[in-house]
Amino acid sequence: MTIHQPQIQVPATYMRGGTSKGVFFNLNDLPEAAQKPGPVRDQLLLRVIGSPDPYGKQTDGMGGATSSTSKTVILSKSNHADHDVDYLFGQVAIDKAFVDWSGNCGNLTAAVGAFAIRSGLVDESRIPEDGVAVVRIWQVNIEKTIVAHVPITAGEVQETGDFELDGVTFPAAEVKIEFVDPVGDAAMFPTGQLIDQLEVPGIGTFQATLINAGIPTIFLNASDLGYQGTELQGDINGDGDALSRFETIRAHGAIKMGLIHSVEEAASRQHTPKVAIVAPAKAYQSSSGKPVSEVDIDLNVRAMSMGLLHHAMMGTAAVAIATASAIPGTLVNLAAGGGNRTAVRFGHPSGTLKVGAEVTQIKGQWTAAKVIMSRSARILMDGRVHVPAVVLQPQQ
Incomplete structure (x- = not known):
């Protein structure tokens, strides 16, 4: 008789950031085998999102079958000086068993500050009772600094408001984002030419x-x-x-x-x-x-x-x-x-x-x-995602 393993449960938050949405994790909440980069982490995130799906629907996962809704985020308290949180983004392919770690998601960046505050990753001394919390983000994928200005009301992240963002149906609170030195030491124009x-x-x-x-x-x-x-x-x-x-x-x-x-x-x-x-x-x-x-x-x-x-x-x-x-x-x-x-x-x-x-x-x-722009963000659901335990086993 075949003995099937039960599902495991992983604390997670489903958030909209800008015109994207994704599943957010605190690094310390991930199973130990997935707390470091590698195949097990990728397997877990693929199964959470519902990929690879030859039908292209991600019905058996949290993904929404578009590039804007097939995303994952892992946050941890920052190891970098003068930063609050380290932000790692994984773009999950829909029809392939592939997680792309080569870049950032600027839309989900708008939700990073709110998640970090709610998860206790930002020191309480940096969060006003009312006003704006300035969250200093280290974007791990591209090794750049991003600053999120998160509105705070009565000591809590304010998500509702009247800021309208085309591509998002309902208004919400405005989150201003600064992408600091987005080029860094790299050449802005790799070929040296404007055209x-x-x-x-x-x-x-x-x-x-x-x-x-x-x-x-x-x-x-x-x-x-x-x-x-x-x-x-x-x-x-x-x-x-x-x-x-x-x-x-x-x-x-x-x-x-x-x-x-x-x-x-x-x-x-x-x-x-x-x-x-x-x-x-x-x-x-x-x-x-x-x-x-x-x-x-x-x-x-x-x-x-x-x-x-x-x-x-x-x-x-x-x-x-x-x-x-x-x-x-x-x-x-x-x-x-x-x-x-x-x-x-x-x-x-x-x-x-x-x-x-x-x-x-x-x-x-x-x-x-x-570079400066305004977005908005909102928690859609939080709790635990359930995935088959087999995803934590190294592939042969």
Whole structure:
């Protein structure tokens, strides 16, 4: 007779951050075998989310069958000076047994401060009775500092409010996020050029801005690929040929950025780099039916995430957009009308988003001091996730 192991229970919190949602864990709450990086941790997170799922639905897990809802976060008290919490992000593939640890999720960053405070990872002395708690986050994946300004009421995290974020149905409390020195010691432009000629065998040669800020991103002119820049998910995600072209462009852009050495490696690096198309401001109707006027935006941007057009905009890609828009001569800056600017409002499939950046040029090299944007976050459920105990056994 076959003896089946029972399920294990792991404390977890299901949270929305920005236009994403994911399962949050305190590192110390994970089973001992999953408290360190490796196959067991990946197996656990895959099973929690419900991947790999050949049906693409993640019915048997917490995932929502989109790149925006197939996410995990692990937090711990920070080991870094002048930081409160260490934040590790895992992007879980939907149809593959793969967790991508190569980048950050800017949207879920908005929920990190709230979770850290509620979990006791932030010293009580740093939390006001009323006001704003400044949570200093060390982003482990990209080794960068992020500062979250979390509203506090009566000593507790305030989640409700009237801040509206396009791509999120209901209003909530505003959480301001500062991405500090998002480039660091790396080259903002890996090739040294504001605009490159990106040759993609079998597809064409395209102007491209290749930037490393927030997340490595490949910006292309929408018109060069036959798009208006006003497309919604249905215009691209149902076109297999278009998705294949985008993935091929992404792979060759990754090579040019020095992130991989061969096209084949792109399959194991799905989260980065991102590909985005830009176009001058043009009116359109968002996915919710809300009209977006040409006079309300500086440009339109559409971005691909995990092989599909994103329903809004990834937070890390918004960092790249803000940075590139502030540097005269990039494709993003030119699409916004060119010139010097410290902030930009762009249109995306769900509406609009305003982001700001502080950039300087030192000895011919561009650097970014910070990128600022507002998001919101909310706990959706907390308690324990249940998964079969077999996930903690090393695979043979």
